[in-house]
Amino acid sequence: MMNKPRVRAVAAVIVKDGKYFAAIRGYGFLKGYFEFPGGKIEEGETPEEALRREIEEELSSEIEVGEKLLTVNYEYPDFLLDMDVFFAVLKQGRLLLHEGIHLQERFFDLIEMDETLFCPADQAIVKALKARSFALP
Numbered sequence: 001m002m003n004k005p006r007v008r009a010v011a012a013v014i015v016k017d018g019k020y021f022a023a024i025r026g027y028g029f030l031k032g033y034f035e036f037p038g039g040k041i042e043e044g045e046t047p048e049e050a051l052r053r054e055i056e057e058e059l060s061s062e063i064e065v066g067e068k069l070l071t072v073n074y075e076y077p078d079f080l081l082d083m084d085v086f087f088a089v090l091k092q093g094r095l096l097l098h099e100g101i102h103l104q105e106r107f108f109d110l111i112e113m114d115e116t117l118f119c120p121a122d123q124a125i126v127k128a129l130k131a132r133s134f135a136l137p
Contacts, residue, residue, distance in 0.1 A: 006080045010051040011038035012088040013069055013125065014095070019107035020129065021095060025119070026103045029077075033119040036085065037102075047084040058101050061093030070128045074121035081121050085128075 013036055014021040022034040039054035041047055048065045055063045066087040074081045095105065108116065110133055113126045 004075070004078065004080050006082060008041045009038060009081060009083040010041060010047045010054065011036040011072075011083055011085045011122070011125065012051055012055055012063060012065070013085060013129065014055075014063065014088045014090060016090065016107060019109050020113070021105065021107055022116075022118070022122075023102035023105040026101055030119045032103075033117050033122075035119045035122045036125055038083070038085075048086070051086055051088065055088070059093065059095045061095050062091045063088040064091050069125070069132070072121050072124045074124065076120070083121060085125050 012021075020036075022036055024034055025031050037055060037058055038051055039058065041050040042053075045053070051065050052063060055061055066089060069085045069087060072081065072083040072085060074083070110126075110130050113129075118126055
């Protein structure tokens with residue numbers, strides 16, 4: 001049995017007007033799937049620092065990192081993913097997509113997410129958002 005590499009990553013749930021931001025991956029084996037933006041944590045970074053850096057690099061935007069929603073542990077064919085997911089608010093910028101990283105973006109409400117193809121690990125985020133919304137008074 002092969003030992004798969006473990007990847008530590010972060011993702012942002014950016015909320016605006018009650019909707020959630022996601023973008024279609026433009027590369028890799030999950031090309032064409034929607035994902036919440038983020039990326040790998042680099043050596044010496046906290047998850048929050050990594051998330052701010054990734055959103056700046058991927059979307060030319062500055063965010064304020066909020067409450068942690070969950071940690072997703074998912075086994076892909078070639079690696080194990082440990083992804084910390086945080087709520088975030090856009091502070092500056094307009095979530096500008098960079099060619100090659102993402103193909104399209106949009107804001108979703110929870111019902112629209114059911115009809116959308118999300119990366120397998122990101123499906124756990126959708127499930128957590130829905131569970132949380134049902135728990136609200």
